[in-house]
Amino acid sequence: MAKRKGxxxxxxxxxxxxxxxxxxxxxxxxxxxxxxxxxxxxIIRQISINGIIAVGMTFVILTGGIDLSVGSVVAITxxxxxxxxxxxxxxxxxxxxxxxxxxxxxxxNGVMIAxxxxxxxxxxxxxVTVGSGIALVFSDGKPFTIKNESFLAIGQGYVGSIPIPxxxxxxxxxxxxxxxxxxxxxxxxxAIGGNKNAAKLSGVRTRRVELMxxxxxxxxxxxxxxxxxxRISSGQPTAGDGYELDAIAAxxxxxxxxxxxxxxxxxxxxxxxxxxxxxNSMNLLNINSFYxxxxxxxxxxxxxxxxMTSKGKKR
Amino acid sequence: MEDKKYVLEATGxxxxxxxxxxxxxxxxxxxxxxxxxxxxxxxxxxxxLMKIIMGIYTKDAGQVCLNGQNVNFSSAREALDAGISxxxxxxxxxxxxxxxENVYLGREGKKxxxxxxxxxKELNRKTQELLNEYELSEFIRPDMKMxxxxxxxxxxxxxxxxxxxxSTVIIMDEPTSSLSEKETNVLFSIIDNLKKKNxxxxxxxxxxxxxxxxxxxxxxxRDGKFIGCARVDETTPEELINMMVGRELEGGYPINTTPKGxxxxxxxxxxxxxxxxxxxxxxxxGEILGLTGLVGAGRSEVMRALVGYDPLDSGEVILxxxxxxxxxxxxxxxxxxxxxSEDRKTLGLIxxxxxxxxxxxxxxxxxxxxxxxxxxxxxxxCCEYAEQMTTKMNGIEDVAGSLSGGxxxxxxxxxxxLSDPKVLIMDEPTRGIDVGAKAKIYNLMLEMTKLxxxxxxxxxxxxxxxxxxxxxxxxxxxxxxxxLEGEEAKSQQTILKxxxxxx
Numbered sequence: 113m114a115k116r117k118g119x120x121x122x123x124x125x126x127x128x129x130x131x132x133x134x135x136x137x138x139x140x141x142x143x144x145x146x147x148x149x150x151x152x153x154x155i156i157r158q159i160s161i162n163g164i165i166a167v168g169m170t171f172v173i174l175t176g177g178i179d180l181s182v183g184s185v186v187a188i189t190x191x192x193x194x195x196x197x198x199x200x201x202x203x204x205x206x207x208x209x210x211x212x213x214x215x216x217x218x219x220x221n222g223v224m225i226a227x228x229x230x231x232x233x234x235x236x237x238x239x240v241t242v243g244s245g246i247a248l249v250f251s252d253g254k255p256f257t258i259k260n261e262s263f264l265a266i267g268q269g270y271v272g273s274i275p276i277p278x279x280x281x282x283x284x285x286x287x288x289x290x291x292x293x294x295x296x297x298x299x300x301x302x303a304i305g306g307n308k309n310a311a312k313l314s315g316v317r318t319r320r321v322e323l324m325x326x327x328x329x330x331x332x333x334x335x336x337x338x339x340x341x342x343r344i345s346s347g348q349p350t351a352g353d354g355y356e357l358d359a360i361a362a363x364x365x366x367x368x369x370x371x372x373x374x375x376x377x378x379x380x381x382x383x384x385x386x387x388x389x390x391x392n393s394m395n396l397l398n399i400n401s402f403y404x405x406x407x408x409x410x411x412x413x414x415x416x417x418x419x420m421t422s423k424g425k426k427r
Numbered sequence: 428m429e430d431k432k433y434v435l436e437a438t439g440x441x442x443x444x445x446x447x448x449x450x451x452x453x454x455x456x457x458x459x460x461x462x463x464x465x466x467x468x469x470x471x472x473x474x475x476l477m478k479i480i481m482g483i484y485t486k487d488a489g490q491v492c493l494n495g496q497n498v499n500f501s502s503a504r505e506a507l508d509a510g511i512s513x514x515x516x517x518x519x520x521x522x523x524x525x526x527x528e529n530v531y532l533g534r535e536g537k538k539x540x541x542x543x544x545x546x547x548k549e550l551n552r553k554t555q556e557l558l559n560e561y562e563l564s565e566f567i568r569p570d571m572k573m574x575x576x577x578x579x580x581x582x583x584x585x586x587x588x589x590x591x592x593x594s595t596v597i598i599m600d601e602p603t604s605s606l607s608e609k610e611t612n613v614l615f616s617i618i619d620n621l622k623k624k625n626x627x628x629x630x631x632x633x634x635x636x637x638x639x640x641x642x643x644x645x646x647x648x649r650d651g652k653f654i655g656c657a658r659v660d661e662t663t664p665e666e667l668i669n670m671m672v673g674r675e676l677e678g679g680y681p682i683n684t685t686p687k688g689x690x691x692x693x694x695x696x697x698x699x700x701x702x703x704x705x706x707x708x709x710x711x712x713g714e715i716l717g718l719t720g721l722v723g724a725g726r727s728e729v730m731r732a733l734v735g736y737d738p739l740d741s742g743e744v745i746l747x748x749x750x751x752x753x754x755x756x757x758x759x760x761x762x763x764x765x766x767x768s769e770d771r772k773t774l775g776l777i778x779x780x781x782x783x784x785x786x787x788x789x790x791x792x793x794x795x796x797x798x799x800x801x802x803x804x805x806x807x808x809c810c811e812y813a814e815q816m817t818t819k820m821n822g823i824e825d826v827a828g829s830l831s832g833g834x835x836x837x838x839x840x841x842x843x844x845l846s847d848p849k850v851l852i853m854d855e856p857t858r859g860i861d862v863g864a865k866a867k868i869y870n871l872m873l874e875m876t877k878l879x880x881x882x883x884x885x886x887x888x889x890x891x892x893x894x895x896x897x898x899x900x901x902x903x904x905x906x907x908x909x910x911l912e913g914e915e916a917k918s919q920q921t922i923l924k925x926x927x928x929x930x
Contacts, residue, residue, distance in 0.1 A: 310777050
């Protein structure tokens with residue numbers, strides 16, 4: 113009865129890898145375009161947007177929280193960058209400023225949740241609304257056109273033949289895995305999600321850790337804000353709308369428990385790869401985007417259902 | 428000839444879970460108006476037996492007869508409808524609903540047939556009738572909200588709920604485990620009342636005194652087997668204990684021979700308004716200080732405030748003669764003041780994580796550098812400590828939630844020991860643990876005193892307080908009402924008197 117946890121996690125990874133391989137095999141027969149390098153790069157490029165947010169989201173959900181405000185952080189980052197670049201600010205300073213403001217935004221979520229004691233769902237539901245509003249007010253509802261070449265490279269450039277967003281994604285995932293697996297902070301994230309009271313009695317600064325995960329989530333969303341603005345060459349006040357749902361979906365498909373304490377970033381990686389593959393496949397197969405939504409929703413239910421039944425067997 | 432009188436009779440029950448035999452030929456019979464106590468160590472199969480009777484588990488073999496008829500319940504609802512109900516150890520009413528609504532949950536009468544409007548008046552009236560009948564109307568009213576009731580009152584609601592199903596058999600799982608003395612007496616009079624009304628009661632308990640006070644007969648289970656059944660007036664506690672453990676119990680508690688040293692820790696004027704007031708205490712190296720009192724006396728609260736888990740309004744902590752500030756449990760851990768909580772589920776362990784992670788989470792000071800965990804060291808040391816506590820496990824990657832109560836407690840102790848405690852606070856160290864594991868924990872406590880650790884043991888079990896403590900402090904109503912040492916500390920009457928708040 114001992115290595116259950118290990119076995120369960122390994123089985124789950126196998127299942128997810130199997131799903132990925134199955135999609136790839138089926139699609140390479142179904143569509144001649146699928147296996148072309150152009151399409152593959154396209155998939156990964158799409159994945160990188162959701163993937164980076166999902167990394168931050170995994171931290172939050174592992175503590176038992178949720179962050180619905182990531183979409184508005186993307187928007188705020190986007191308009192601030194757009195505005196500053198239009199003013200002729202150096203691209204690096206513009207990025208830095210946008211990220212800093214996002215971090216303050218994340219810290220506000222964290223303080224309200226960890227120190228004031230609000231429900232994560234309610235706080236971030238409020239801040240996503242406020243944040244979107246701020247982005248609209250700030251930009252007067254109009255996008256800023258971005259022409260700064262150095263900035264645009266973040267979304268459009270390459271290192272060798274690899275698009276920069278993909279490099280950023282790999283970097284964020286790697287850092288995330290290292291933090292969760294090898295640092296005390298990572299352990300505390302799991303501990304708080306598992307049992308916040310016990311963690312506190314063991315001397316874990318639970319509030320600080322909780323605050324930090326919301327800052328991390330905002331940081332990830334902000335990075336996505338930069339990539340997205342650079343890719344579409346504009347500071348969009350409506351950028352990032354609905355991104356929280358894809359990120360939560362990726363986390364859930366990856367097997368992270370919504371009540372916290374159990375899960376992994378590797379699972380989340382499988383989660384957003386599957387979501388990306390499914391979206392791309394449906395596009396290639398010319399499936400109406402309305403149906404795509406239905407399929408994605410079913411996918412989440414299926415994933416959570418499998419999770420529950422595998423846990424049910426353990427009892 | 429007595430056979431015919433049994434309301435409920437279970438024979439030859441067997442049950443195994445994934446190859447592990449939990450019950451092997453268990454049996455139990457109960458007559459109308461009888462109280463049949465069921466005893467046995469943790470893991471003896473008492474709960475499984477009850478769950479089979481209640482239809483929560485299906486049996487592998489054997490039979491259950493109700494009023495002479497073979498029955499085979501497939502859900503608790505069926506058992507309830509047939510007149511068997513169970514009052515679980517951990518009660519779970521719906522806090523925002525009233526007593527009446529909880530009693531008739533799922534069976535609310537409708538004002539007009541077919542329309543979903545509940546007839547509240549009727550519910551209240553029926554509940555009140557039952558309360559009157561069982562002489563409980565002075566304790567609870569049908570329109571009280573569950574969240575405003577204490578544990579004893581909640582239990583009364585559960586009992587009323589059970590009788591509202593016209594139950595002929597009521598199973599009570601350690602009903603007194605979280606009741607104060609006074610509340611226990613009320614429960615006992617309710618039980619008398621139930622017996623008079625010919626309800627049969629199966630009473631699971633670890634408390635010998637209760638069994639001898641209440642029961643007509645007592646059955647003992649061990650390792651899933653039926654060991655024996657005896658009339659209470661024909662047996663003795665020693666005999667029952669021997670049946671439970673299957674061997675002669677060697678004389679009582681181990682004796683702490685470690686000489687007491689200097690004062691390690693001193694609390695001065697500890698106050699948290701409305702919870703405890705002006706608490707002063709001292710504890711020496713190598714000493715076991717017993718802290719006792721009735722439930723709600725504020726013992727755990729003082730200790731939780733000491734380690735910075737709960738807030739404190741005023742008071743001083745002096746460690747080795749120097750005042751220290753503890754604002755968060757982290758400060759307590761740094762000062763080697765460690766608390767092993769009574770409540771393993773909510774305060775002691777992270778059940779969803781591994782043994783290793785549970786042990787190390789408190790101790791990264793030594794197991795990490797610059798925020799990075801030294802994994803080989805973590806694994807090695809956690810393994811050492813878990814083994815030192817003789818934790819039964821397949822490996823330290825086992826999920827803590829998969830362990831038995833006794834082994835979970837050992838993991839908690841391993842975590843605490845790794846923090847190199849100078850003062851170790853053990854809150855109810857043996858609650859919910861079987862006899863064998865208890866003895867082991869007592870011996871570990873003596874090992875700790877030999878290392879010069881000062882132990883503050885919070886305990887509600889009188890024999891444990893008397894048997895293990897070098898000195899006893901008694902609390903009542905948030906204040907320390909007495910300090911006993913030597914022979915005085917061996918007198919149950921004196922301790923009880925102080926715990927009740929008198930002089």
